[in-house]
Amino acid sequence: AQKVTQAQTEISVVEKEDVTLDCVYETRDTTYYLFWYKQPPSGELVFLIRRNSFDEQNEISGRYSWNFQKSTSSFNFTITASQVVDSAVYFCALSEEGTGFQKLVFGTGTRLLVSP
Amino acid sequence: KAGVTQTPRYLIKTRGQQVTLSCSPISGHRSVSWYQQTPGQGLQFLFEYFSETQRNKGNFPGRFSGRQFSNSRSEMNVSTLELGDSALYLCASRIAGGPYEQYFGPGTRLTVT
Numbered sequence: 544a545q546k547v548t549q550a551q552t553e554i555s556v557v558e559k560e561d562v563t564l565d566c567v568y569e570t571r572d573t574t575y576y577l578f579w580y581k582q583p584p585s586g587e588l589v590f591l592i593r594r595n596s597f598d599e600q601n602e603i604s605g606r607y608s609w610n611f612q613k614s615t616s617s618f619n620f621t622i623t624a625s626q627v628v629d630s631a632v633y634f635c636a637l638s639e640e641g642t643g644f645q646k647l648v649f650g651t652g653t654r655l656l657v658s659p
Numbered sequence: 660k661a662g663v664t665q666t667p668r669y670l671i672k673t674r675g676q677q678v679t680l681s682c683s684p685i686s687g688h689r690s691v692s693w694y695q696q697t698p699g700q701g702l703q704f705l706f707e708y709f710s711e712t713q714r715n716k717g718n719f720p721g722r723f724s725g726r727q728f729s730n731s732r733s734e735m736n737v738s739t740l741e742l743g744d745s746a747l748y749l750c751a752s753r754i755a756g757g758p759y760e761q762y763f764g765p766g767t768r769l770t771v772t
Contacts, residue, residue, distance in 0.1 A: 576758045578760060580763075586747060586768075587763055587764065587765045587766065588749060588763035589763075590760050593758075634702065636702075638758060640758055644709070644714035644715040645690070645692070645707065645759075646692075646704045646715050646717070647692075647694075647702075647704060647761060648704070649703075652701065652702075
């Protein structure tokens, strides 16, 4: 069965610090997709990134960067120069794909608190 | 483009009652999924609909059901509510036919007393 582990329950940083959120996954599929979502206090899950299993290039988007390593089954997320607005719960997810369906398996989330 | 909308945003029901939640996907998205989020179990997949057909179902009792209409709007129903059904119910839509990302609505917060 597919599984996503986010071992960090809560991280507290001071504004402008860099922070890395860890994500480790388990799957027997050779083709799979990984996602990161942000959940601010309002409750809505906001899509951040999708990565497929055959593309191990790191990705950078502004202050956000993602490091995907198949050898360690990890898909870590780094926020550079954190800001108070980054405070939220961040979820890593793995998709189980089938003919016509997609089921996301989520980790337990990491709560990030950025203080001024 | 308007995002995923869910109604109502908040609901308070009594044990034993039933409830219907509604979801309107992003225009052009034909796949709709439902998730339940609780502090104890986290985010769990309920079911996914595409072309008015349930394509996949999570590990939930038969009290949880859903449907999708020809305009891709979806509803989920929970009958004989239990206290443990109190949760945030999130709907997500995506472009069907590929491993596209899901976009989530703001959720419906259901409280069962």
